[in-house]
Amino acid sequence: MGHRLVRDFFREHLRQYLLAIASIGIAKVIQVQIPFIIGEFIDQFHQGITPILIEHYALKLAVISALYVGLFGVGQFTIGKLARIFEGNLRQRLFQHWETLELEYFSQHTVGDLLSHVLNDVPAIRQALAGGINQSLQAIFLFAATLVMTIKDINLGLTLVSLIPLLLIPVVVVKLGPKIRHQSRVVQESLSRMSDLTEESLQSIRLIKSTGNEVIERRRFTTKVDTIYDNSMQLVRLNTTFQALIPLLSGISFAITLMYGGYLTLHHDISIGAFVAFTVYLSMMVRPLMQFGNVINIFQNSSASLLRIQVLLEAEPQIKDPLMPRVLPQKGAITFRDLSFCYDHSDHCALQHIRLRIPPGSILGIVGRTGAGKTTLARLLLREIDPPPGTIFIGDTDIRDVSRESLRDYIAYVPQDGFLFSLSIGQNIAFPLPEPDLQKIQQAASEANILAAIQAMPEGFSTIVGEHGLTLSGGQRQRIAIARALMKTQSQVIILDDSLSAVDSVTESVILDTLKKLHDQGRTLIITSHRLSALRLADHIMVLDDGEIIEYGTHAQLLAQHGFYARLYAIQSQGSEQHA
Numbered sequence: 001m002g003h004r005l006v007r008d009f010f011r012e013h014l015r016q017y018l019l020a021i022a023s024i025g026i027a028k029v030i031q032v033q034i035p036f037i038i039g040e041f042i043d044q045f046h047q048g049i050t051p052i053l054i055e056h057y058a059l060k061l062a063v064i065s066a067l068y069v070g071l072f073g074v075g076q077f078t079i080g081k082l083a084r085i086f087e088g089n090l091r092q093r094l095f096q097h098w099e100t101l102e103l104e105y106f107s108q109h110t111v112g113d114l115l116s117h118v119l120n121d122v123p124a125i126r127q128a129l130a131g132g133i134n135q136s137l138q139a140i141f142l143f144a145a146t147l148v149m150t151i152k153d154i155n156l157g158l159t160l161v162s163l164i165p166l167l168l169i170p171v172v173v174v175k176l177g178p179k180i181r182h183q184s185r186v187v188q189e190s191l192s193r194m195s196d197l198t199e200e201s202l203q204s205i206r207l208i209k210s211t212g213n214e215v216i217e218r219r220r221f222t223t224k225v226d227t228i229y230d231n232s233m234q235l236v237r238l239n240t241t242f243q244a245l246i247p248l249l250s251g252i253s254f255a256i257t258l259m260y261g262g263y264l265t266l267h268h269d270i271s272i273g274a275f276v277a278f279t280v281y282l283s284m285m286v287r288p289l290m291q292f293g294n295v296i297n298i299f300q301n302s303s304a305s306l307l308r309i310q311v312l313l314e315a316e317p318q319i320k321d322p323l324m325p326r327v328l329p330q331k332g333a334i335t336f337r338d339l340s341f342c343y344d345h346s347d348h349c350a351l352q353h354i355r356l357r358i359p360p361g362s363i364l365g366i367v368g369r370t371g372a373g374k375t376t377l378a379r380l381l382l383r384e385i386d387p388p389p390g391t392i393f394i395g396d397t398d399i400r401d402v403s404r405e406s407l408r409d410y411i412a413y414v415p416q417d418g419f420l421f422s423l424s425i426g427q428n429i430a431f432p433l434p435e436p437d438l439q440k441i442q443q444a445a446s447e448a449n450i451l452a453a454i455q456a457m458p459e460g461f462s463t464i465v466g467e468h469g470l471t472l473s474g475g476q477r478q479r480i481a482i483a484r485a486l487m488k489t490q491s492q493v494i495i496l497d498d499s500l501s502a503v504d505s506v507t508e509s510v511i512l513d514t515l516k517k518l519h520d521q522g523r524t525l526i527i528t529s530h531r532l533s534a535l536r537l538a539d540h541i542m543v544l545d546d547g548e549i550i551e552y553g554t555h556a557q558l559l560a561q562h563g564f565y566a567r568l569y570a571i572q573s574q575g576s577e578q579h580a
């Protein structure tokens, strides 16, 4: 598939590639005329030269050089342009592809790893398509044309003898090329590990500082930098050997030319002009042979990159929409029918035998220890991860039979950590609507009790997050996330996944009042929380423990059971009394 990417691109831009090949080919044929003209010019000195002849040769050289430069420029520009188009297309394709994949994929691949593909592999392929093709064309045409000129117009024996050392260049390339390729991969991997560490450290800079961990982090970073240095130096050694051997071989070739060519000239087998032209031709041949080496390196490097990109693009989204999606009912109960779910590679199930019915327009509270399975339940309902068939229904419709888009319109989800994009606060609330309605945004912000805080910001709703060091507290982020969910007025179900954990009790009350209004309009609410005060609106409360429902009922019923809920209630009421 990786090679198909390139093949399809060639096919799509065949005309332009043909134009480039023809331009470079003709340019190189023209270029090899230059030494021949110089040789002729020198020989003219023996036969008697006139000022008119000098002007004639100068003009001929000027015209030929201009033609060469023009044609070569067209070829090189076209190939460079096409490679840049390919690079841009490939980056877009990767990004679009990643957007189709689920969260699980990103928990298995670090951002640093994925970025290194965009930053290293894509340019490596572009380099093959630009520099690689360009140099190949130059090398092939120039080498072939030079060979024809030296054999046809100068001397076959001299050509063959002088070429022997030069022909060892490909041997050197074959021996050292794979080693260089392997080492460059090692360097790339160590770079990717460093970028992962940098990202992790900078993202958790607050934690590092608060725990005084700077020295340990610095040491970890130094180890990574040292590894990069060692690996890079090994690469430098290999590259230097490679680069040194090639001039050595060409030096030997020149020595042979001087000896044998000088001998032939002395015996008048070739003219002085031909001898001079030959040395120029020989120097012209060294470059294509070195280019063959470079090209092999570039292609080897890029074929590894192409392989990696191929693996990335072949990653299939696990969750797919049905071919004929069903439409969700306007109002329907959410039913979990003996739902059990285990994450891949996990030795125990996150949810076990969940049987529950949430009537439309009701409020369900969910409480449970960390790791009890609350978020997993919400993620399954949103089909961020796929529930087993026949386990989650809205009305009579299995949520696997509807499109994910309609499911996400139907359900507004507020995560615990509201993520903020580096957009304005207003755009963050309206996300993903492209043209936000300011009045609606203001209303949502007011209902989420964040309006005053936003109005106090330097540019109000237009303040860009992250600019001028603008950072928001955990509670403010949660309120923006809630405002974002309130913008989805079409949603029938709202899930708050522990999203009141960082707000104070006054804000909690304001938000619960808003939620009450939404409930009065007939919306279904699912509120998970560690803090029972956030569940005071709930009609029913479910207690999850280790993936199982251990208690279920109204607040009063649960208190009467004297179980987990009652104990938690006692602890939290005591805490709040002491606080008061």
Ligand SMILES: Nc1ncnc2c1ncn2[C@@H]1O[C@H](COP(=O)(O)OP(=O)(O)OP(=O)(O)O)[C@@H](O)[C@H]1O
Residues within 6 Å of the ligand: 104, 107, 343, 344, 346, 350, 368, 369, 370, 371, 372, 373, 374, 375, 376, 377, 498
């Ligand atoms: N992507 C994942 N891969 C493997 N196991 C996971 C994954 N996400 C969660 N788990 C596991 O599934 C179980 C339930 O996790 P979940 O996040 O649903 O709990 P939770 O009740 O929401 O916890 P918290 O209150 O801390 O948010 C835990 O044992 C957790 O380690």
